[in-house]
Amino acid sequence: MFSWIVALTLLVSASVVLGLPENLYSPLISSKLAATSATYLGKYPQYTDHASPAQWIWFNPDGWTSGFLPATLYELHTRQSLCPEQSDGIDWLSRARNWSAGLVPLETANHVGHDVGFLSFPFVEELKLNPTNAGAIQAVNAFANDLARRFNPVVGCTRSWDSPDPDFEVIIDNMMNLDVLFVSSQLTGNTTLHDIAVSHADKTRINHFRPDNSTYHVVHYNSVTGAVTSRVTAQGYANNSTWTRGQSWAIYGYANIYHRTGFQRYLDTARGAANLYLSRLPASQFLRWDFDAPAPAPADTSSATIASNGLLLLSQLERSLGMKERLQNNSLCLPSRDLHDFADYGTQILQGTANLAWSPTWQSLLSNGTVNKPAGNYLTGIVYGDYYWIKAGNELIRQGYVACPQLKKP
Incomplete structure (x- = not known):
């Protein structure tokens, strides 16, 4: 009889089929964040300008995105902890604490x-x-x-x-x-x-x-x-449309609340939100800022990185439940899937994001972010899009989908 333990073991070694984008572990991540965080000047980056190459625009701390840069620095410390033999030599923890103090x-x-x-x-x-x-x-x-x-x-x-x-x-x-x-x-x-x-x-x-x-x-x-x-809606295309970043918040938010409470209804909600998102995902992985916005429409790479983290968390939660429960106790009547499917989709989205928006010359890691399309703020780098990019790379290592990458020169 095929063992559930064997199935889970095969899942953990699934990095061969996930098709991970190498840019998740690019040395440019370290060099860009080292430059951005080198000196605390009392302001925090939120999004970039439209220059070529794009530069961060800095804001006073009293804003909703100010926690993302120090949180990003904590993620880089986490990466050093996950892969100590490949440390870049930067004391990310001290930098994280310094920026948090602000x-x-x-x-x-x-x-x-x-x-x-x-x-x-x-x-x-x-x-x-x-x-x-x-x-x-x-x-x-x-x-x-x-x-x-x-x-x-x-x-x-x-x-x-x-x-x-x-x-x-x-x-x-x-x-x-x-x-x-x-x-x-x-x-x-x-x-x-x-x-x-x-x-x-x-x-x-x-x-x-x-x-x-x-x-x-x-x-x-x-x-x-x-x-x-x-x-x-406030940031979507229309009142009855689906703003993609909002759907990403729903996936990740309900997956996390299930993680905190164990209440089945939240897992069901996260699964439903995820399946809607994936059902609207084009083959190119080009994520419009709103699923219902007419073409041509700008992408939102922050939606992509947030959703990818939510999908990785869902995959982790479902592994903890076990494959048998996943297939037999399906309260939403979702299609039967192997346990690693949500992780597969998450990494497919990350690969599409890398293909579209990895920007070596920008101060941000990614381009093609949409902060607020109705307000005319789009085609930028976004600090939370970059944060969730790095976090997704850490989660893939932590969950065993990929080994610590070999460091390469920029």
Whole structure:
């Protein structure tokens, strides 16, 4: 009889068939990030200009993307830890801590709103290295309490943007911010934070998802009655279209919340969101900024790298459940697949992204990012697109799909 253990062993050695892009481990990653992070000047990169080659545009710390550069530096430290024999000799951990320190004032005053969860990313990474680090604990708890104060028990969600009552806006992006509530709940024993995250996830899966598992970007509630008043978009093509980065946030957000809670409904939601995404994926892996935007339409490489990480997490979670459960307990009646299929699709997307957007001369790693197409901000490098590019490379090593790469000269 074919053993499930043998099946999983074969899965772990699947790097031969995954077709990994070499650029995930390019030495240009180290050299570019070394230059970007060499000196802290009190500002953080968010996206690039349209020069040739493109240069980072720098912003004050009080913005939703400021946590991504220090989180990226933690990922480079992680890569050194995963592959110590191939270290580039740079003290990425010291740099990560230095850039994280610039975010500390935001713990007591910021204008980031619901996106404090993204600001917490580097501090969560620090706690993985040193669980007793008082500064990181303080930061995570402060940002979690910020987000918890935005919770409305009648609506059942944390408020996204600051529209005046009775309008109460919730965006699909906010699924990624919930993780700080789970981390803080574990640190403090405050179960209310856990319950807020669960409530938000439950309301979002009811009201943000269409029957085909595509997502609305924005849902408006009445803050007094809790009723849904409209479903619209802000960064997508149309109210009834599917903004690709929003769908990526849904995949990754629900996979992560299943990881945190073990509640089957969240795994089902992540699977549904992933399958919708993959069903709309063209053979070229060229991801439009909105699946329904008419051609010609710009791509969004940040959507691609976020979705790839979500798919890799789904693959990991399903391996933990076991192949037998994956095929027999399929509550969504999804097509039967080998366990590594989500990882296969994730790496296919990464390869398509490399083919389209790997940009050796830019300060960013990737081009063809779309920050906000309706606002005219696209065809740029994006700091979070690069972060998730590096993170995906680390996940593929950590999950055993690829061995530590041999370092090459730029």
